[in-house]
Amino acid sequence: MIKKLLLVAFALFGGAMMVAQTTITGTVNDASLGGPLPGANIKVSRKAVGTNTDFDGKFTLQVTDTPPFTIEISSLGYHSKTVEITKNNQDVTVDLEENATSLDEVVVSASRTPERVMESPVTIERFDSRAIKNTTAPSFYDGLENLKGVDINTSSLTFKSVNTRGFAAFANERFVQLVDGMDNASPALNFALGNLLGLSELDVKSVEILPGASSALYGANAFNGIMLMTSKSPFNDQGISAVIKTGLTSQQAAGDNEFYDASIRMAHTFDDYFAAKASLSYVKGEEWHATDYRNTTGVGGTYIPGFREVGNPDSAIDYDGVNVYGDEVGTNIRTASGLGIIPDVRVTRTGYNEVDLMSNEAKSMKFGASLHYRPLGNDRVEIIWNSKYGRGNTIYQGQNRYNIANFFMEQHKLEVRGKNFFVRGYYTGEDAGDSYDTRFAGININRQWKSDEDWFGDYIQTYAGAVLTNPTIDPKTAHFLARQAADTGRLLPGTAGFKAAFDKVTNDPDLKTGAKFKDNTNLYHADGNLNLRDYIDWAEIQFGASYRQYNLNSYGTIYTDSNDPITYDEYGVYTQLQKKMMDERLKLTASARYDKAINFDGNVSPRVSLAYAAGESKNHNFRLSFQTGFRNPTTQDQYIGLDTGGGTLIGTAEDNLDRFTSLPINVSPSGQALSGLGATTTYTGRDAFENAFSAKSIEAGNPTKSNFDLVKPEKVTSFEVGYRGALPTGDNKLGVDFSAYYNDYKDFISIKNIAVPFYGVAGDPGVQGQLALAALQNGDYAGVGFRTNSTADISSYGIGLGLDTKVFNGFNVGLNYTWSKFDFDQASDPDFEAGFNTPEHKVKLQFGHTDLFENFGFNINLRWQDEYYWESSFLEGKVDARTTLDAQMNYKIPSIKSVFKVGGANLTGQEYFSAPGIGAVGSQFYISWTINN
Known part of the structure; x- marks a missing residue:
């Protein structure tokens, strides 16, 4: 009897499943080119159920829904379409129209609500997964440099600093980088270490960059701009994908060295309710070696004419080489000795070259995983747990050059988001690992084998003896003999004695004897946003708030926290109103934000913009905006207490x-x-x-x-006008994006x-x-x-112009130009150094074709910028003009779901410096194999 009941139940259940199963097949084509469109998304409306087209543009989708229902077909760079499914086994053929220009792409960051780039009330740049596939750069992060108005400074192979609208530095504290809503900055350093804890290129859905002040919506520190990186959802992008990349870096100082870059991404949707993904990336290569041995007078970086003779450190008496450390320790030998026969000159100890104090191994490993739960079985509400881990080696140039070794950073986020709201909280923690200061490494390795007192004593004694025994001796010879005697017993790189001293010093956090810096700083952050568009119909109104707490814990190696960690917090609230008028041609956006940090008075940041869409198709958008921004002094501005060997930095809380x-x-x-x-x-x-x-x-x-x-928040008032339009040019359209801005700064934070x-x-x-x-x-x-804070009158202004179109039956052409200028009254604050660090003129050109012939595409990027002057606490000097050429060609093999790419960066081989003191950037050549992405 039981067996019969089970058999009947099984039959009924199986029958029900067969009745509920609906199969849809189809093909998605590119309407412009006429060929198949691989990688297009097909999903049931408002549900997670979906699939992607294969390399032939074909798909099969099986769902439990019973017709009629609607499916959505979409692909990056194309206009989406919906299709009504009315029967089982329905075959669908869809032609997707490519966006006329990049201005048709949809962005969220400009107003915290979806809108076309064309309609954005402020300047915005966008870089999506389709652009990543076509980028000529070795990594998607490097490829951001081809965007209009975006600068990337290269501190090392794995550390790139993104900036917009001037005041660039490797420690870019005025530019915010968010990854899935989490601030990607190191809690202790206050700036993002490039993509060290960012996204794998396989998991990037889009990158949106807002140049200029964005404090009205994003709070403190979104002063020069903000970059928002968004990852792919496992509900929409499923399956296993991978990329393997290898090649060479080529530099005169370091030679030719192999590098490796591999990533894998796995995503799976279990049902309408639950999905998960994980990604792993690994990069390894050789750093750009820093071998600038010019002599400087020390802090300030003024060059003394001439070079140290190659292989002869004794040719300079008072020598402080750019990339030489330990030679900062010096004294006036007459003052030290009190002897009249000793010359009145300053003598420095013999230092060690940077290449002998760093491993120069560039390495980065990132792992990210997330769990996604939709309690209603659709996309109206989603709960996300996201964890990210990153560990790596890189080089950071600040007051000194720092070897960042085995640096570890983690982030964990819990977020609840819906159609019109989100609430999230996240934790960021870091561990400095085996990182150390190369200047103190050189200084204290020297002191391991001989104290400063003994070294200078030997020097003075030998010099005096040489003069007394031979009064006619050439002073240069006497100095040579004195240094030779003082250097007796010096630890030479490559020897066991040097390695033992190096290991001891770089594992000692006491700067009197060591060079290691320890750090376990962390932060807690929570923020939320509510959009009332479903409840109020006369305007779109949003509210939001954020809270952040810092816990500084560097054990006294960075901050003045030797005895106890330092804790402080800050919070903010904001609102925005957006109203469309005049047949939705005129859009008014007004925002205001209030922020308060524990050590400072509160700040109000308003923003008002007007955008008008002219033309029959609303393809001519004119905009005008006024906004203010502010930046709270960073944790370093307030609480640093760091002896750099060439001076000391002290926070002014x-x-x-x-x-x-x-x-x-x-x-x-x-x-x-x-x-x-x-x-x-x-x-x-x-x-x-x-x-x-x-x-x-x-x-x-x-x-x-x-x-x-005492330091207090800095402020900027910004005015901007702009135009975006799509102009007809035969069968295609010319996308035009123009903007002009003027920034006026008050209480600009600088070093005195x-x-x-x-x-x-x-x-x-x-x-x-x-x-x-x-x-x-x-x-x-x-x-x-x-x-x-500077009392100087400071302002900056500039323009940006971007043009893009298609020519000759599908060739993509893009040209953009940026002009940046900076003014201030030096007489009003003689001690002020701005550190604008931005070329006045930049031109970028792109030319390529995604499908020149079947399965073959290519892309070329050419960039030029003029010379400019770099100011920083490490070194100042002119950065030469440069022209950089990058190119790639790719070939698809649909039968194995693969794309092969061959490319190179800086193909002309003309090495350049992003700033004085770093390693010269050479050429990079690569070949990659991407599977199922």
Whole structure:
């Protein structure tokens, strides 16, 4: 009896399943080219059930829905279509029309609501998965440099810094990078380490970049711009895909070296409710070697004419090489000895070249996984858990050059999102791993084999002996003999003794004896947004809020947190109204945001824009916007306490001044006699803030007391006009995107360089003032950099023009030009260094064809920029003009679902520097095999 019941139940269930099963087959074609369109998405409307077309543009979709229902067919760069399914086994043929220009692409970031690029109230650049497939660059992140108005500075092979509209630096604290809504910046460093914890190129759905101030919607620090990277959903992009890439990097200093780049992505939809994905990426190669051995006078980076003789470090007495470390330690040998026969010159210790202090191994490994749950069985509500892990080696150039080794960063996010809302919270944590400061590595390796006192003692004794025994000796020869004697026992790179000292120093976080920096800083962030468009019909109104807490924990190696971690928080609320009028041709967008950080007064950031769509098809969009932005001082601006070897950086939060105490510093014999101090002394942050000379006044020969305030938020007021349009040109359309902007800055945050005398009172009219001047004369002072606000009148302005069209039956042509300019009144703040670091003129050209003949495509990118002057705390100097050529060609093999690509970056082989002091960027050649993407 039971067997019969089971048999009947099975039959009924099987019959029900057979009745409910609906099969749809079809073909999706490119309406313009006439051929099949691989990779198009086919899904049941409002559900996760779907599939993709194969390389022949064909698909089969089996669903449990009973006709009638609707399916959606879409593909990046094409207009979507819907098809009504009325019967089982229905065969569908769809021709998708390609967007006339890139201005037809849909973006979300500009207004936090979907809209065409054409309709955006502000300038926006977009880079999607289709562009990634066609990029000429070795990675999609490198390919962002081909976008209008976007600059990428290369600190190393694996660390690229994205910037827009000037004030560029490798530590780009004015530009925000969000990955699936999570701030990708290192909590301790306050800037993103390129794509070290970003996305695999297989998982990128889109990248949207908003140049200029975006604080009204995205809060503090979205000051110069914001980049939003969005990954693919496992509900929409399923299956297993992979890419294997290998090739060569070629540089005169490093030679030819292999690199490897491999990624895999797996995504699966289990049913209408649950989906999951995971991705893994691994990159390994050789860094661009930094081998600039020009001599500098130290902090400030002014070049001394001439080069150190190759292989002869003794040819320079007072030598501080750009990429040489340990040679920062020096003294006036006459002052140190008190002997009249000793010349009145400064002598420095023999340092070590950077290539001997770094492994120069570039490496990055990223893993990401997410779980997606739709409780209603459709896309109206989705719950997402997302975890990301990244570990890697790279090189960062800030005040010094830092070897970032085995740096680890993780992010974990829980998000609930629906059609008109999202709420999310995430955690970011990091571990500096085996990272260290190369300058202190060189300094303290030297001190491992001989103390500074003994080294200079040997130098002075040998020099004096040479002069006494041979009064006519050439001073250069005497210096050569003195250095040779002082360097006796020097640890040579490649020896066991050097390796033992190197390992000891780079694992020691005490900068008096080591070079390692420790860091376990983390942050917690929560934000949400609600759009009332389904409840209010006269306008689209949004509300949002965010909260963030920092926990600084560098064990005193970066911040003044030797005793306890430093915790502080900030929050913000915002609203936006968007109203369409005049037959939806005129769009008004008004936003306002209030932000408050614990150490500062609150800031209000408004934005108002008008956009008008002219023309019969609304293909001519004119826009005008006014907005303000602000940037809270970063954790480093407030709480850093870092001795860089060439100076000290101190944060100017009120409580940080008393928390900071310097390392012991040597006092000259003359200073000891004048002041009664011992052989060494220390100073506090309060001492430096209240009793110091302006560095510029010392350079001008008229030392005056420095005077500046505690750091506070900086602000920008921005005005922008623009036009986007699609102009008919025969059978095609010419996309035009023009913008012009003017930015006015107030309380711009910059570094104030000062000199702290070890005795006396700066600016005092009496004896104490004379003592302070004597301290300068005797070299008894410390160089300090404070983050504070400039009083200078600062403004920047520029234009951007982008053109794109198709010519000669399908060839894509794009041209863009950017002009950037910066003005300020130097006399109003002589100590101010802007660090605009942006070429005035940039031109970028793109030419290619995605299907020149069956299964074959190619692309070419040419970029030119003029020379400009780079300002930074590490080194200043001219960055030469450069022309860069990248190209790729690709071939599809549909039978194995594969695309093969061969390409190269900087094919002319003309090496260039993104900034003084980094490794010269050479050429990169690659071949890749992409499967099922």
